[in-house]
Amino acid sequence: MKPVNIKRLQHRSRRLAARRVGRNTLVVESASNPAAHHVVTVRYYRDGTLRARCTCPWAINRGVACVHVMAALEYLAARRGRTLSFWPSRADAMRQKRRIFYLRGTGSSAGDNGGVWITSRSAA
Numbered sequence: 001m002k003p004v005n006i007k008r009l010q011h012r013s014r015r016l017a018a019r020r021v022g023r024n025t026l027v028v029e030s031a032s033n034p035a036a037h038h039v040v041t042v043r044y045y046r047d048g049t050l051r052a053r054c055t056c057p058w059a060i061n062r063g064v065a066c067v068h069v070m071a072a073l074e075y076l077a078a079r080r081g082r083t084l085s086f087w088p089s090r091a092d093a094m095r096q097k098r099r100i101f102y103l104r105g106t107g108s109s110a111g112d113n114g115g116v117w118i119t120s121r122s123a124a
Contacts, residue, residue: 026039
């Protein structure tokens with residue numbers, strides 16, 4: 001299940017603090033409860049796709065690209081001097097003329113509509 005208002009979620013995700021606790025594991029503060037946190041795990045694949053799993057209710061119910069996943073990916077990108085943008089379709093991402101990644105949903109592949117497209121650019 002893909003988010004409908006991806007740009008609004010992206011904006012909200014930038015207000016969440018994230019920290020790395022393992023090679024592929026991050027802890028991100030909860031969007032609805034500042035005293036709570038969610039665990040996000042990220043896996044990268046050589047074909048330019050990635051998977052991210054979160055412990056929030058949206059992600060547990062097969063949602064892809066929750067605000068916590070976006071915050072975790074932004075945190076990782078920022079450590080490399082990059083910033084990310086999230087897009088609902090490949091066509092939207094391609095128009096940006098940037099490096100493209102695909103965040104796969106559960107059981108999705110890069111050719112279907114089950115995931116979210118990500119573009120990366122220099123933060124400077």
